[in-house]
Amino acid sequence: MYVNSGAENASMSLNFMGRKLRNHTVAPAAKQRAWETTDLSRYQDDSVVSTRVVLSHPISSEELPGSVPDLREEVQWRRPCNIHNTLLDQGKDRGAAYCEFSWLRKGRLKWNTFRHWIGADRHRDPKRSGKAPNVSSMSESVRQPKDEAPVDVKMFIPYDSAKLCITQITDDMIAMKSRHQEMIQELEENFLIASRVNQENTALKIKRYYQNKLNTLKRILDIYQEKVARKNTYWEEKVRTLEDLNEKLQGQHKLLQERNQKDLASWDKEKNKVMELFSSRLDLLHSHQASTLQELHLARAEMGKVQEMLEAFREKKEPEITSEEKDSSDSDAPLDGAQTRLEILKDNLLKREREISMLMEEQERVTDPVKQSEYSRLLCAVIQQAHHVYAELTEAKQQFDQMAEDNQKIMAEIKESLGQTVEESGQKSHEEREDVLQKMAEPQVDDESQASLLHRQVIQVALECIRAGAKPNVIETEMNEAWEAELDERVRKFEEDFQNNGFLNSETAKSVGQQLLLLQAELKQIKDENKKIIENYSAERTLRKKYYNMVEDMKGKIRVFCRIRPLTLAEQTRRGHTIVACLDDYSVILDTPRGPREFQFDKIFNSECTQEEVFMESSGLIQCAIDGFNVCIFAYGHTGSGKTFTMVGDRDRRNPGIIPRTFTKIFEIIQDNESKFEFKVSAYMLELYNDRLQDLFVSPAEAFSKRIEIKRDRKGLVFAQGAETKEAASAGELFALFEQGCANRHIAATKMNVESSRSHLIIGIMIESRNLTNGSVSFGKLSLVDLAGSERAAKTGAKDDQLKEANAINKSLSALGDVISALSMEQPHVPYRNNKLTQLMQDSLGGNAKTLMFLNIAPSDCNLDETLTSLIYATRVKAITNNAQRNIDSKEISQLKEVILKLKSGQPVEEDV
Numbered sequence: 035m036y037v038n039s040g041a042e043n044a045s046m047s048l049n050f051m052g053r054k055l056r057n058h059t060v061a062p063a064a065k066q067r068a069w070e071t072t073d074l075s076r077y078q079d080d081s082v083v084s085t086r087v088v089l090s091h092p093i094s095s096e097e098l099p100g101s102v103p104d105l106r107e108e109v110q111w112r113r114p115c116n117i118h119n120t121l122l123d124q125g126k127d128r129g130a131a132y133c134e135f136s137w138l139r140k141g142r143l144k145w146n147t148f149r150h151w152i153g154a155d156r157h158r159d160p161k162r163s164g165k166a167p168n169v170s171s172m173s174e175s176v177r178q179p180k181d182e183a184p185v186d187v188k189m190f191i192p193y194d195s196a197k198l199c200i201t202q203i204t205d206d207m208i209a210m211k212s213r214h215q216e217m218i219q220e221l222e223e224n225f226l227i228a229s230r231v232n233q234e235n236t237a238l239k240i241k242r243y244y245q246n247k248l249n250t251l252k253r254i255l256d257i258y259q260e261k262v263a264r265k266n267t268y269w270e271e272k273v274r275t276l277e278d279l280n281e282k283l284q285g286q287h288k289l290l291q292e293r294n295q296k297d298l299a300s301w302d303k304e305k306n307k308v309m310e311l312f313s314s315r316l317d318l319l320h321s322h323q324a325s326t327l328q329e330l331h332l333a334r335a336e337m338g339k340v341q342e343m344l345e346a347f348r349e350k351k352e353p354e355i356t357s358e359e360k361d362s363s364d365s366d367a368p369l370d371g372a373q374t375r376l377e378i379l380k381d382n383l384l385k386r387e388r389e390i391s392m393l394m395e396e397q398e399r400v401t402d403p404v405k406q407s408e409y410s411r412l413l414c415a416v417i418q419q420a421h422h423v424y425a426e427l428t429e430a431k432q433q434f435d436q437m438a439e440d441n442q443k444i445m446a447e448i449k450e451s452l453g454q455t456v457e458e459s460g461q462k463s464h465e466e467r468e469d470v471l472q473k474m475a476e477p478q479v480d481d482e483s484q485a486s487l488l489h490r491q492v493i494q495v496a497l498e499c500i501r502a503g504a505k506p507n508v509i510e511t512e513m514n515e516a517w518e519a520e521l522d523e524r525v526r527k528f529e530e531d532f533q534n535n536g537f538l539n540s541e542t543a544k545s546v547g548q549q550l551l552l553l554q555a556e557l558k559q560i561k562d563e564n565k566k567i568i569e570n571y572s573a574e575r576t577l578r579k580k581y582y583n584m585v586e587d588m589k590g591k592i593r594v595f596c597r598i599r600p601l602t603l604a605e606q607t608r609r610g611h612t613i614v615a616c617l618d619d620y621s622v623i624l625d626t627p628r629g630p631r632e633f634q635f636d637k638i639f640n641s642e643c644t645q646e647e648v649f650m651e652s653s654g655l656i657q658c659a660i661d662g663f664n665v666c667i668f669a670y671g672h673t674g675s676g677k678t679f680t681m682v683g684d685r686d687r688r689n690p691g692i693i694p695r696t697f698t699k700i701f702e703i704i705q706d707n708e709s710k711f712e713f714k715v716s717a718y719m720l721e722l723y724n725d726r727l728q729d730l731f732v733s734p735a736e737a738f739s740k741r742i743e744i745k746r747d748r749k750g751l752v753f754a755q756g757a758e759t760k761e762a763a764s765a766g767e768l769f770a771l772f773e774q775g776c777a778n779r780h781i782a783a784t785k786m787n788v789e790s791s792r793s794h795l796i797i798g799i800m801i802e803s804r805n806l807t808n809g810s811v812s813f814g815k816l817s818l819v820d821l822a823g824s825e826r827a828a829k830t831g832a833k834d835d836q837l838k839e840a841n842a843i844n845k846s847l848s849a850l851g852d853v854i855s856a857l858s859m860e861q862p863h864v865p866y867r868n869n870k871l872t873q874l875m876q877d878s879l880g881g882n883a884k885t886l887m888f889l890n891i892a893p894s895d896c897n898l899d900e901t902l903t904s905l906i907y908a909t910r911v912k913a914i915t916n917n918a919q920r921n922i923d924s925k926e927i928s929q930l931k932e933v934i935l936k937l938k939s940g941q942p943v944e945e946d947v
């Protein structure tokens with residue numbers, strides 16, 4: 035406690051713990067007197083004791099008790115002292131100030147005064163006798179009474195005075211005692227009041243301090259709210275423009291779709307037309323082929339006939355030809371050559387004929403246009419060969435021409451020689467000449483020249499016949515009637531055939547070949563056009579799908595990628611066959627006992643797709659997480675379908691999956707943007723095992739005793755309260771943390787002796803990025819989830835603990851299924867709270883996140899049921915819409931958040947904030 039006083043004014047303050055308690059007012063006159071009567075220089079070492087010395091007026095009963103405190107010293111040194119002068123405020127009324135005295139000291143003082151007054155000191159000090167006691171001598175006597183040697187002085191005090199004095203002193207003492215008691219009581223009261231007031235004041239001050247702070251914060255908040263409102267309007271405008279743009283885009287998309295549909299319809303029409311044309315061309319081709327075949331038949335028949343004719347002629351002649359004549363019948367050689375040639379041609383024609391009919395049969399059986407076109411191609415090749423045969427035929431005919439010419443020459447020579455014979459005979463007698471002429475008119479078979487001529491004439495007829503397909507000229511020789519009749523008959527038949535069957539000559543055959551070639555070219559053109567149409571169609575389909583995906587993405591739809599794993603060794607040894615096929619990049623067909631079923635997804639990865647390709651398709655989402663969005667990538671599928679392979683990779687880490695590649699990608703992006711942003715990456719890793727959340731960043735024993743709770747913040751973002759979050763400065767560090775977490779995971783071997791995940795794995799990577807230019811801060815969360823596989827206990831042979839695990843997994847997956855059903859059917863209530871898995875994934879399914887689902891399926895027929903269920907499940911997921919929003923705060927808001935956080939945690943807050 036301090037006593038505070040000022041000389042200039044009369045107000046005095048009593049401080050308690052440095053604070054003003056109460057004002058005490060002292061009457062200026064009394065105070066002045068108090069100063070005058072106090073010799074401070076003498077009492078420096080005792081501030082409590084003060085003395086009151088009456089110098090010029092006699093002591094009165096009122097002035098004796100109490101004293102004035104050493105106020106100057108108090109003011110000067112502000113030394114702590116006991117509470118005193120509390121009656122100063124009453125000093126005016128009482129005419130004197132009181133200070134704390136011990137009874138003894140007061141008594142002694144009074145005694146000394148009394149002694150002085152009665153003149154005892156004067157008796158003791160003869161030098162001072164007769165003088166009034168001064169302050170110093172008085173003080174000394176007061177201060178050092180013990181030092182003085184007792185002076186044996188006889189004093190004569192009038193009894194009445196002494197009695198009066200003693201009575202006065204006694205009364206004073208009693209009064210003083212009561213006053214001091216009052217004073218103590220008052221002091222106590224004061225103290226209580228002071229402490230209460232003090233407390234109230236302190237509370238008031240604290241309250242005021244925080245009120246001020248709050249007001250400042252409110253003001254700042256108002257300013258920033260204004261700013262935010264302004265920004266909001268700005269962004270709302272932007273959103274509106276974007277929405278307009280979106281609408282426009284959608285309109286364009288619709289238009290495009292409509293156009294596509296129209297195009298498709300027109301293409302379909304065109305395709306149908308082409309197909310019709312194609313089939314009409316094919317029919318034409320068939321008819322041409324048929325006619326060609328007929329033609330070939332006819333040609334063959336004709337050749338056969340001619341051959342027969344020649345043979346019959348030769349048989350007739352043979353017995354008449356002598357051995358000598360046989361030697362001279364070299365003239366038959368061209369005919370023999372022609373015959374051989376004919377034989378070859380016949381063989382060829384037969385062959386082609388067989389081929390053509392085979393192809394035609396085959397073509398009639400085949401309905402598939404692709405195969406039909408293949409056969410048409412073959413047919414064309416055969417027809418081309420047939421054309422070659424025709425060409426050869428023409429060549430043969432040319433040969434025949436040549437042969438006919440030669441034959442005619444020979445005939446002319448023979449005739450010439452016969453003419454010479456006639457001329458020679460002119461010189462002979464008339465009878466002899468008549469005889470020669472007759473011989474010439476009636477060719478004698480036994481005559482060598484005549485026979486040779488006749489032979490040549492027959493050859494000529496045959497050759498003519500073959501060459502032009504015309505009626506053989508009448509042999510202008512006399513033959514025996516039977517032979518002539520037979521020949522006539524044959525000619526008549528030939529003529530009939532020609533008229534009935536429309537026998538084609540070589541020119542027609544040639545034109546048929548040309549037509550065939552033309553058809554072939556046309557066919558090729560149609561095929562090219564068809565190919566182009568198909569290419570256009572698939573390009574258009576891909577483009578449409580791309581636009582569709584873009585629109586779906588803009589709508590916030592969950593994207594679903596389907597991945598088909600290859601047949602495992604076990605499945606291959608069991609000779610399991612594949613029942614899943616990719617139609618294109620977006621459609622997959624499952625062969626079920628009820629027929630094929632088609633499913634469409636945002637992307638299909640077949641069994642040959644690499645981990646790199648799969649990651650490339652999904653890596654865009656990592657940039658989104660860095661930009662401040664919440665992103666979730668999760669793998670779903672039955673046990674052994676390839677979820678862990680997709681998310682984590684294979685066991686020996688030769689084919690890393692999405693998770694390790696994501697670690698690398700995050701830090702690649704960070705490195706690229708280091709100059710513009712400041713990043714902070716932290717992660718947690720949990721597993722949901724037997725319906726219990728366990729922290730994988732701590733040892734299993736510690737994790738068992740740790741309680742992790744799933745909470746949601748105001749924006750609806752899910753976070754795991756109580757989970758260990760670790761920071762990572764590089765991909766390597768993140769990967770090391772991941773490896774550490776993996777070592778604590780629950781896995782088990784299934785019946786097939788394959789490692790299987792027995793828990794759902796959840797990795798959360800938080801990325802905070804501060805824009806170094808404008809100070810804005812964004813927070814992105816990337817959740818990577820490898821779900822445990824659903825399985826049928828009977829199929830896997832699970833028992834005891836494994837059965838319990840399987841039940842927990844199936845329960846959680848069925849809860850997930852319920853949530854997906856409710857969301858896809860847009861039901862008002864979504865049962866997120868039924869399971870921890872669904873609680874954990876609440877923001878990823880229908881919440882504030884961009885979500886990508888990997889549907890893993892096995893291709894083998896032994897997994898048909900599971901695959902079908904998964905495909906249906908994933909189709910429903912595709913219908914779910916999320917509402918992803920960027921988590922970004924301006925510099926000021928992020929600072930305010932920091933302040934609030936600090937205030938909450940009781941940390942000091944810098945004033946300039």
Ligand SMILES: Nc1ncnc2c1ncn2[C@@H]1O[C@H](COP(=O)(O)OP(=O)(O)OP(=O)(O)O)[C@@H](O)[C@H]1O
Pocket residue numbers: 598599600602641671672673674675676677678679680684788789790791792821822823824890
């Ligand atoms: N795309 C793929 N290419 C090659 N092998 C694959 C592929 N997908 C999966 N596998 C192999 O198939 C087996 C089963 O895969 P995985 O363990 O990833 O299945 P899972 O769905 O995670 O199973 P569980 O749910 O039981 O953990 C593994 O041996 C894995 O290497």
